[in-house]
Amino acid sequence: MGVTKTEIFTAQQNHLALTLKALAHPARIAILQHIIKQNACICNDLVEELGLAQATISQHLKELKSIGIIKGNIEGTNVCYCVDETVWQQVKKDLNSFFIDNVNIEECC
Amino acid sequence: MGVTKTEIFTAQQNHLALTLKALAHPARIAILQHIIKQNACICNDLVEELGLAQATISQHLKELKSIGIIKGNIEGTNVCYCVDETVWQQVKKDLNSFFIDNVNIEECC
DNA sequence: TAAATATATCGCAATATTACGATAATAAAT
DNA sequence: ATTTATTATCGTAATATTGCGATATATTTA
Numbered sequence: 001m002g003v004t005k006t007e008i009f010t011a012q013q014n015h016l017a018l019t020l021k022a023l024a025h026p027a028r029i030a031i032l033q034h035i036i037k038q039n040a041c042i043c044n045d046l047v048e049e050l051g052l053a054q055a056t057i058s059q060h061l062k063e064l065k066s067i068g069i070i071k072g073n074i075e076g077t078n079v080c081y082c083v084d085e086t087v088w089q090q091v092k093k094d095l096n097s098f099f100i101d102n103v104n105i106e107e108c109c
Numbered sequence: 110m111g112v113t114k115t116e117i118f119t120a121q122q123n124h125l126a127l128t129l130k131a132l133a134h135p136a137r138i139a140i141l142q143h144i145i146k147q148n149a150c151i152c153n154d155l156v157e158e159l160g161l162a163q164a165t166i167s168q169h170l171k172e173l174k175s176i177g178i179i180k181g182n183i184e185g186t187n188v189c190y191c192v193d194e195t196v197w198q199q200v201k202k203d204l205n206s207f208f209i210d211n212v213n214i215e216e217c218c
Numbered sequence: 219t220a221a222a223t224a225t226a227t228c229g230c231a232a233t234a235t236t237a238c239g240a241t242a243a244t245a246a247a248t
Numbered sequence: 249a250t251t252t253a254t255t256a257t258c259g260t261a262a263t264a265t266t267g268c269g270a271t272a273t274a275t276t277t278a
Contacts, residue, residue: 181225186223
């Protein structure tokens with residue numbers, strides 16, 4: 001018990017859920033917003049900007065990387081993070097599909 | 110430790126994160142899709158459709174209700190669930206804002 | 219009133235998430 | 249080579265999530 005039963009859902013449902021989960025934390029939303037605002041940024045910028053420990057920021061970056069929505073380029077001792085445009089657009093598309101495919105909503109009963 | 114530090118984020122960031130979290134489970138995505146497909150449905154339909162225990166479905170419905178995206182009308186011993194159109198549109202708008210306000214994405218470094 | 223039906227809630231066990239200090243790994247600068 | 253700077257990973261504590269059986273609640277039917 002206590003484990004999500006992924007086997008009873010479709011690949012699409014599981015994938016969308018994983019994507020949403022990766023985005024479903026205020027720190028990760030803030031990280032994405034900051035990366036986009038600055039076009040790119042290094043881990044330490046986020047530590048100062050958000051006021052979370054370096055280990056915590058690094059962990060959140062890892063989760064965002066896990067769905068591919070950001071990528072990091074090594075530049076000396078820094079790692080420069082930016083959004084992966086292709087994945088970003090795909091996520092946008094997946095969410096739109098979910099909301100647009102289901103348009104004819106009527107009120108209840 | 111181990112608790113999300115909501116106080117260091119904006120209300121908008123926290124709200125979007127909560128919304129995404131409520132949607133970030135395959136069962137809840139499946140529930141929403143089924144409700145929309147059937148226009149409305151009762152809890153027991155979902156139990157049979159998804160193959161999760163009645164208590165589990167009820168809990169997932171509660172989480173969806175917590176962000177207001179679904180509402181339930183009591184009809185005898187049944188509760189008829191459907192999407193709250195206003196909230197649905199608002200969620201759609203919030204997500205669009207997040208993705209559309211951040212359009213000029215460039216590749217990294 | 220009693221039985222049947224549908225849903226919600228409680229309590230619990232298994233697992234996952236969140237945050238952080240400590241430490242490792244890597245590259246630049248001295 | 250050693251120090252400095254940046255990031256990743258490990259280990260751990262606190263908390264949250266997931267799923268389900270058992271039970272409570274509420275309405276309908278017999």
